[in-house]
Amino acid sequence: MNSDSPVPSPGASAGLLVVGLGGAGLAALRRLAADAAGLGDDTAFIAIETDSASLARRPEGVEGRLAGTTVARGWGCGGDPVHGAAALEGEEAWFRARIAGVRVVCLLAGLGGGTGGGGAPFFARLARESGAFVIVFGLTAAEFEGERRRAQSLAALRALRESAHAVIAQPLEGLLRLQAPGAAFETVRDQAEELLAQPAGALLGALRRTSFTGVSPGDIERVLRDHAGTAVAISARASGPGRVESAVASASTHPFLAADPGLPGAAAVIAVVSGGTDLQMDEVNRAAELLRAKCPSAEVIATAGVRPALGDQLEVAALVVTPASLAPESSETPRTGVDAAMKFEDAMPPGGLPAPQPAGFVPAPPDLTPEQRQRVVETQFGRRKSKGKSPLQTTFNFEVVSIGRFQQTEPTLRRGQNLDEPTWARRGLTMN
Amino acid sequence: MFDYSPILVGLEIGTSKICAVVAELNSLNELTVTGIGQEPSRGVRKGELVDVPKTAEDVRKALVLAEKMANVEINAVYLAVTGGHVSSTVLRGILPIATAHRKITKQDIEDAVGLARQSNAEPGFEVIDSVRQDFDLDDRASVPDPTGQVGSVLTAHVHAIRARSSRLETMRQLLGEMQLGVEKPVFGGLAAALAVLNPEQKEKGVLVIDLGAGTTDYTLFGGGILRHSGVLAVGGDHLANDLGCAFDISLEESRNLVRDPAVALALRDEKEARANIILPGGPARPSKNLPLEKIRKVAILRAEETLEIIAEEVGQAAPMWRPREVVLCGGGARLACIENLARQVFRAPVSLGKVRNVSGPADVLNNPEFAAPVGLVRYAAMRMAKTRVADGGIVSRITSVFRRNQHRTT
Numbered sequence: 012m013n014s015d016s017p018v019p020s021p022g023a024s025a026g027l028l029v030v031g032l033g034g035a036g037l038a039a040l041r042r043l044a045a046d047a048a049g050l051g052d053d054t055a056f057i058a059i060e061t062d063s064a065s066l067a068r069r070p071e072g073v074e075g076r077l078a079g080t081t082v083a084r085g086w087g088c089g090g091d092p093v094h095g096a097a098a099l100e101g102e103e104a105w106f107r108a109r110i111a112g113v114r115v116v117c118l119l120a121g122l123g124g125g126t127g128g129g130g131a132p133f134f135a136r137l138a139r140e141s142g143a144f145v146i147v148f149g150l151t152a153a154e155f156e157g158e159r160r161r162a163q164s165l166a167a168l169r170a171l172r173e174s175a176h177a178v179i180a181q182p183l184e185g186l187l188r189l190q191a192p193g194a195a196f197e198t199v200r201d202q203a204e205e206l207l208a209q210p211a212g213a214l215l216g217a218l219r220r221t222s223f224t225g226v227s228p229g230d231i232e233r234v235l236r237d238h239a240g241t242a243v244a245i246s247a248r249a250s251g252p253g254r255v256e257s258a259v260a261s262a263s264t265h266p267f268l269a270a271d272p273g274l275p276g277a278a279a280v281i282a283v284v285s286g287g288t289d290l291q292m293d294e295v296n297r298a299a300e301l302l303r304a305k306c307p308s309a310e311v312i313a314t315a316g317v318r319p320a321l322g323d324q325l326e327v328a329a330l331v332v333t334p335a336s337l338a339p340e341s342s343e344t345p346r347t348g349v350d351a352a353m354k355f356e357d358a359m360p361p362g363g364l365p366a367p368q369p370a371g372f373v374p375a376p377p378d379l380t381p382e383q384r385q386r387v388v389e390t391q392f393g394r395r396k397s398k399g400k401s402p403l404q405t406t407f408n409f410e411v412v413s414i415g416r417f418q419q420t421e422p423t424l425r426r427g428q429n430l431d432e433p434t435w436a437r438r439g440l441t442m443n
Numbered sequence: 444m445f446d447y448s449p450i451l452v453g454l455e456i457g458t459s460k461i462c463a464v465v466a467e468l469n470s471l472n473e474l475t476v477t478g479i480g481q482e483p484s485r486g487v488r489k490g491e492l493v494d495v496p497k498t499a500e501d502v503r504k505a506l507v508l509a510e511k512m513a514n515v516e517i518n519a520v521y522l523a524v525t526g527g528h529v530s531s532t533v534l535r536g537i538l539p540i541a542t543a544h545r546k547i548t549k550q551d552i553e554d555a556v557g558l559a560r561q562s563n564a565e566p567g568f569e570v571i572d573s574v575r576q577d578f579d580l581d582d583r584a585s586v587p588d589p590t591g592q593v594g595s596v597l598t599a600h601v602h603a604i605r606a607r608s609s610r611l612e613t614m615r616q617l618l619g620e621m622q623l624g625v626e627k628p629v630f631g632g633l634a635a636a637l638a639v640l641n642p643e644q645k646e647k648g649v650l651v652i653d654l655g656a657g658t659t660d661y662t663l664f665g666g667g668i669l670r671h672s673g674v675l676a677v678g679g680d681h682l683a684n685d686l687g688c689a690f691d692i693s694l695e696e697s698r699n700l701v702r703d704p705a706v707a708l709a710l711r712d713e714k715e716a717r718a719n720i721i722l723p724g725g726p727a728r729p730s731k732n733l734p735l736e737k738i739r740k741v742a743i744l745r746a747e748e749t750l751e752i753i754a755e756e757v758g759q760a761a762p763m764w765r766p767r768e769v770v771l772c773g774g775g776a777r778l779a780c781i782e783n784l785a786r787q788v789f790r791a792p793v794s795l796g797k798v799r800n801v802s803g804p805a806d807v808l809n810n811p812e813f814a815a816p817v818g819l820v821r822y823a824a825m826r827m828a829k830t831r832v833a834d835g836g837i838v839s840r841i842t843s844v845f846r847r848n849q850h851r852t853t
Contacts, residue, residue, distance in 0.1 A: 093740060415684045416694055420488045423527060423676040425752065430677050433685040434744040442689040442737060 026053040027219060028113045028143075031073075032130050033095070034065050034087075035121025035150050035207070041070050042208035043119070049216035049285075049318045057109065059134070061098045061126045062087035078102045078130070088125035092163055092441050095129025106137050115228060116143040117215055118175070119207065122167040123152025123160030132170035132439025144228035145175040146218075148211045148244060150203070153183040163441055170439030177231045179242045179330065181207055185266040206267065210244035213328030217283040217314050226281055226314050234279045234310070234332055243267045246328035248321070255294045258327040259301040268331065279310040279332040285318045286325045298327055449827060450515050453819025454506070455523040455631060456498060456614070458487045458657025458680060459774060461505040462813065463520070465513035466801070466820035472828045474821060476803025478513025479813075480505040489676045490526035490631075490658040492613055499617055506623075519624035521819040522614060523631035524571055525658045527676035528607035533576065534559040536599040547580065547589045547597060555599035568605040571628045574669045576600040587666070602669050604630045626823065632660025632672055634818030635772050637825070639796030639811075642667065650757060650766035650789065651796065652750075653815055654775025656680045660815075661753050665764035673756055675749065679775045682745045689741050690733055696722060700738065701778065709735040710742055710779035739780075746781055750788040765791075772796035772814035 027050060031040025037058045044056050056073040060066035063085035066075045077085060079098020088094035099106070110116060116138040120127030131147060138145045149168060152160035171178045183203055217226040235242060245268060247261035263274045274280075284290075284298045299313035318326075417423075417431040424430070428437055435442065451474075453464045465478035482505040486494030506517055536559030538551060560573050579598040580589045589597060606628065615625050635653040645664040653660040656679045663671040683697035692700070700706055700722070709716035716735040724730035757766070769789050771781060776795055785793040798808040798817045807813050 093737065097740065415687055416680060417488065417684065419493060420491070421527060423489070430675075430748075431681065431684075433688045433741070434748050435685060435689060435741050438744060440740070440744075442741075 026051060026113070027055070027115045027117065027215060028110065029054065029056050029117045029119065029215070030134065031056070031058045031069075032118060032120040032134065033060060033124045033126030033128075034062065035124065035204075036119040036127050037065060037069060038204045039119040039148070039150075039207040039211065040073065042204050043212050043215075044070055044073055046208075046212055046320060048320050049212065049219070049316070051219045054219075059099070059102075059126070059130065060087075061085070061095065076102060076105065078126070088129070090123075090160065090163075091125045092129025092167065092439075095125035095127070096133050096438065096440050097129075098126065099130040099133050103137065106134060107141065110138050110141045110143060113138070113141070113143045115215075115218060116145050117211065118145070118147040118149075119211060120147070120149050121152070122149040122164035122171075122180075123156055124163075128163045128167035129440065131167060132174050135171055136174040136438070139174055139176065144177075144232075146177040146179070146214075146228075146231065147171050147175045148179050148181060148207055150181045150183050150207050153187050155187070166441045167439065170436075173437070174439065176228065177235055177242065179211075179244045181243060181267055185268070206245075206265075209326075210246040210328045210330075213246050213283045213285060213326060214244055214281075214330060216285070216316060216318065217281075217328075220314075220316055226283070226312070230312065231281065231330065234281060234312070234330075237279070237310075242330055242332045244328065244330050246326055248324045248326045250322075250324045254325040255297045255327075256301065258325050259298055259305070262302075262327045262329060263305050274305045274331060276333055277306045277309040277331045278334045280306060280312070281330040282311060282313045283328045284313065284315040284325070285321060285328070286315075287319055287321045287323060288317055289323065290315065290317055290325065294325060298325075302327075302329070450513075450517075451820045451823040451827070452509070452517050452520045453523070453634070453816045453823065454502070454520040454618075455816045455819065456487060456492070456502060457484055457523075457655055458490055458678060459655075460484050461498075461501045462816045463502075463505045463509035463517070464807075464813070464816040464820055465509050465515055465517065466803070466817075466824070468824045468827055472824065474801045474824045476801060476807055476817065476820070478509045478511075478515065479804070479807055479816075480508030480510070480512065482508070488657060489678070489680075490655065490674070491528070491610060492617070495613070495617055499620065502617070503621060506621075517623065519626045520618065521634075521823045522618070522625050522628045523634055523815050523819055524606050524611065524614070524628045525631040525655065525660055525674055526606075526610065527658070527674065528610050529571075529604065529630060529674045531602060531604045531672045532563075534562045534573070534601045534603045536560070536562060536601065538597045538599070540595050540597060543595070544593055546591050546593055549590060551597055552578070552588075552590065552599065555597045556601060559599045559601040560603070563603055563605065565605065567608055569608045569611055570603045571606050571611070572604040572630050572633055574602045574633075576602050576668050576670070577666075587668075602672070604633065604672055606630075627826075629819055629822050630660070630672065631655075631658075631815045632662045632674065633669070634816075634822055635660065635796065635814040636662040636664070636770075636818065637821045638798045638801070638814045638818030639770055639772055640664065641799060644768060644770070648764055648767040649770060650753075650768070650791075651770045651772065652753060652776075652785070654678065654749075654771060654773040654778075654781070655815075656774060659749055659753065659773075659775070661757065663757050663761055663764060663766060665761070665766075670764045671757055671760040673753075673760075675752055675756075677745075677749050677752075679778070681749075682742055682775075682778070685741050685745050686738065689737065690722075690731065692722060692731065700733075701742065706735065706738055706742075707779040709739045711783070713739070742778070743780055743784065746775075746778060747784050747788065750781075750785055754788050767791055769793045770796045772811035774812045776811040 031037040040058055058069040058073050058075045059078055061079045063077055066077055069075050079101055088098055118131055120131040122128045135145050151164040168180055245262055245265035247258050249257035268274055282302050284295045295315040303311050422429045422431055449468050451466045455462045461482045461484050463480040466474050466476045468474050482501045484501055486498035492498055510517055536555045538555040556575055563570050577600055578586045578589045580586050580594040581596055611628055632653050636651040646667045648665040651662050658678050659675045661673055683694050686697040686700055687694050705720050716739045719732050719734050722731040722733055769785050769791050782793045796811045796814050
């Protein structure tokens with residue numbers, strides 16, 4: 012399987028390297044690669060899998076690497092992140108050579124699985140060590156996938172926050188909660204892939220633009236650092252008259268923002284407004300104004316770009332940063348997702364939401380009675396007031412990594428790592 | 444009447460154990476280990492004292508055991524020094540040769556080396572060992588011995604091993620309170636290398652890694668000269684701690700786990716890591732069923748990381764001297780997977796260090812754990828042999844007798 016991808020020379024580098032890790036990552040990569048026009052010519056795509064059958068389904072033009080031929084034997088790693096990490100560690104030399112010289116590395120991965128959850132922290136560390144800006148779009152496991160995968164995805168998230176520059180956690184649970192009964196599985200799956208790929212494409216496109224209309228890696232890193240929060244990437248598209256209002260409204264009720272505190276509780280928003288060649292400056296201004304109105308206390312950075320492939324559609328994509336203290340996944344124990352979702356569900360109209368929409372369509376805000384709307388608003392604004400300003404601490408989620416016997420000693424530090432902490436914990440392995 | 448053999452004592456205050464070695468040096472400069480005392484260490488972490496009273500008690504017990512075995516009274520020791528505060532550097536001494544076309548003399552070399560040794564002025568640090576490397580003579584670099592050559596500027600390179608003065612003073616005071624003198628502090632890694640290496644290995648290029656419980660000391664030799672040395676404040680305790688954190692077991696259980704034959708097999712061969720190992724429970728918790736595969740993973744990650752860091756450090760500090768051989772010693776050298784890992788990381792033959800040119804109990808000499816304490820008495824013997832040569836032999840013997848009497852009266 013790897014015969015078609017020999018060890019690359021260090022010079023074989025790209026400005027942007029998009030890596031799909033594992034089954035979910037590969038699915039998102041497939042969609043992103045299909046709409047790669049806005050990412051620049053020097054963008055390369057790599058699919059990394061431990062399952063040879065899954066890897067064989069990668070689209071044309073995407074480089075493939077089968078990892079862990081000894082550990083996983085081409086059968087996948089059975090959802091075990093230890094195997095996933097071990098599989099990728101075996102390919103370290105190849106990865107290092109492939110990453111060398113790349114400016115931005117984007118990882119797409121499902122974090123509840125073995126290859127994505129175990130391999131992403133390892134790959135992110137390698138990329139960071141090579142000097143690249145590392146941005147990760149990770150899909151966290153939903154409740155139906157079981158407690159084990161939920162726990163694995165949270166552990167992978169924590170590990171990624173130590174190795175990557177920007178970690179964007181896309182909660183699959185949010186999408187599933189908003190599905191009406193009877194939603195077709197394939198439709199939901201397509202939506203999930205689209206919801207991971209679409210905002211990733213928009214944000215990466217903005218990262219590649221060097222003019223004042225772009226976003227620099229430093230902007231993203233600074234926003235995440237200053238607001239010390241968890242990040243979610245969303246996007247919505249609309250066309251026709253009033254497309255700005257529609258797109259912003261759809262974005263603000265995006266499934267990934269379904270849990271508390273949603274857009275009103277955001278600490279920072281990096282918005283990317285894109286459209287075809289007919290995109291007007293007024294529309295960009297209007298979109299930025301509407302977003303600011305949705306989250307008046309947030310720092311909003313708005314940028315814009317033209318992507319002819321969008322045709323007459325206008326896209327509003329945003330990186331929404333929520334303070335760690337308000338973020339739904341900030342608890343130490345794996346969340347079942349029920350608590351946060353129940354509050355929103357209580358406010359749902361009887362019968363749930365309308366029938367599922369085609370892939371890529373983001374549902375309109377639900378019709379709420381004035382009382383329900385008031386309850387949601389009070390809860391969100393009440394929380395923000397009680398919390399006051401965003402914390403200044405730069406870590407996302409506080410996690411105690413035991414250093415056991417070495418608590419009282421001077422730490423052994425090397426390149427920003429405390430070597431007294433277990434190696435397995437620093438490398439993102441899970442032991443449960 | 445001058446058939447007196449001086450008593451040399453090496454003391455290593457380690458993280459897992461305190462070890463005192465007593466040896467005799469006869470008139471033919473042959474060294475024999477006559478006593479050894481060991482005591483588990485309770486007040487040391489990562490090679491540094493964290494509990495002085497407990498350490499004092501442990502040292503006293505180890506010395507008493509060694510004294511009883513060797514039937515001597517110990518008054519002064521050569522003390523092994525390690526820890527994160529120990530570092531090495533290359534000092535340079537530049538000596539202008541004033542007279543044109545004059546040949547370099549032995550005295551010029553001594554002067555240049557003296558200037559290099561004086562150039563260390565970092566406050567708060569003390570040079571515990573300084574070893575002469577090679578010389579630059581005008582535009583010629585790496586001249587092993589410039590004696591008899593003509594040049595105008597002679598630069599001496601001296602490899603200096605430094606330790607924080609306050610830590611050394613704490614050790615000295617601890618021993619001083621027991622009426623024990625410190626003959627000389629010696630870098631533990633250098634002592635281990637002296638015990639296990641022969642001149643041929645030093646000439647070819649060899650890396651000695653002393654894998655202790657709290658630290659890993661390393662020394663690189665090439666062309667017969669000490670090229671680099673260092674300490675990584677990571678040792679076997681870190682591996683045990685990693686296992687403890689991974690499986691929520693105590694440090695003692697982790698240490699026992701590493702010594703378990705089933706774990707040793709799993710560490711040596713991946714195929715043996717398919718089963719589970721049952722850790723007996725106790726009143727506080729039920730028994731645990733631990734997968735060997737995960738134990739192997741945790742242990743290998745730590746051991747590999749440690750070796751990789753050393754490989755990187757050595758590669759950066761002495762890029763011209765890639766080790767042709769790696770010698771492992773210290774308690775960590777007994778880890779089942781360590782030889783294979785070292786072979787992969789350094790891409791060189793790997794062997795376990797065995798003490799050479801010293802007589803004594805076979806279980807001490809064949810055990811890589813004792814390389815550093817035995818190396819201390821070897822260091823002392825080499826120093827004494829030099830003194831004997833310098834003093835013409837007979838004077839030294841008389842001095843030794845006086846020194847011995849002086850120790851016994853204080």
